[in-house]
Amino acid sequence: MNLHKKDIPLDSLGFDIDCVVADTMEAFIRLAHEEHGITVVPEQITRFNVEECLDMETAIADGIFHKLMVDPIGYGMKMLPGARRVLHKIQHHAPLTFITARPEEAPIADWLRHELGQPATADMQIIAMGDHDGKGEHVKSLGISHFIDDRHETCEHLDTRDITAIVYDQPWNHGRHQLSVVRNWQDIHDCCF
Numbered sequence: 453m454n455l456h457k458k459d460i461p462l463d464s465l466g467f468d469i470d471c472v473v474a475d476t477m478e479a480f481i482r483l484a485h486e487e488h489g490i491t492v493v494p495e496q497i498t499r500f501n502v503e504e505c506l507d508m509e510t511a512i513a514d515g516i517f518h519k520l521m522v523d524p525i526g527y528g529m530k531m532l533p534g535a536r537r538v539l540h541k542i543q544h545h546a547p548l549t550f551i552t553a554r555p556e557e558a559p560i561a562d563w564l565r566h567e568l569g570q571p572a573t574a575d576m577q578i579i580a581m582g583d584h585d586g587k588g589e590h591v592k593s594l595g596i597s598h599f600i601d602d603r604h605e606t607c608e609h610l611d612t613r614d615i616t617a618i619v620y621d622q623p624w625n626h627g628r629h630q631l632s633v634v635r636n637w638q639d640i641h642d643c644c645f
């Protein structure tokens with residue numbers, strides 16, 4: 453299915469955060485180099501579970517992700533290009549909604565407030581599930597019809613729940629699903645406005 457202009461309803465849209473709004477992999481690659489002397493190039497990250505595609509001990513990968521979970525501001529996690537501009541524009545029409553598998557809500561909510569400022573985050577909704585599975589329940593509970601996520605298994609699960617799941621194109625989901633795709637925030641913008 454291909455998306456067209458205004459296909460995404462602004463008042464019924466939710467976002468995953470990591471690797472959709474946040475450039476989590478830029479931060480991961482930077483910390484791998486700075487703190488462990490391990491060089492990773494983006495093209496190497498071809499699996500959602502990075503230890504399946506990188507020659508890196510699971511404990512090191514988990515340690516880096518833990519840092520980005522507890523202190524994304526301190527470790528300099530950035531937004532993906534264009535995310536701030538488009539989220540600000542969407543927020544003029546409807547409150548922003550985020551559902552993340554992260555277990556801790558406060559650090560990532562603080563990061564969103566830090567990156568997006570007020571008033572964009574004043575009325576945002578955020579759910580930290582603490583689990584990669586079961587996002588459909590939360591999407592349904594918020595009454596959202598459209599959701600953007602980079603984990604194709606999540607999107608396929610949402611699709612079975614009659615939610616319009618849109619895959620944010622990343623190397624680890626490329627060619628692994630049949631769902632609608634956005635390649636970047638310009639694509640998201642063009643489907644929203």
Ligand SMILES: [Mg+2]
Binds near residue numbers: 601
């Ligand atoms: Mg994600």
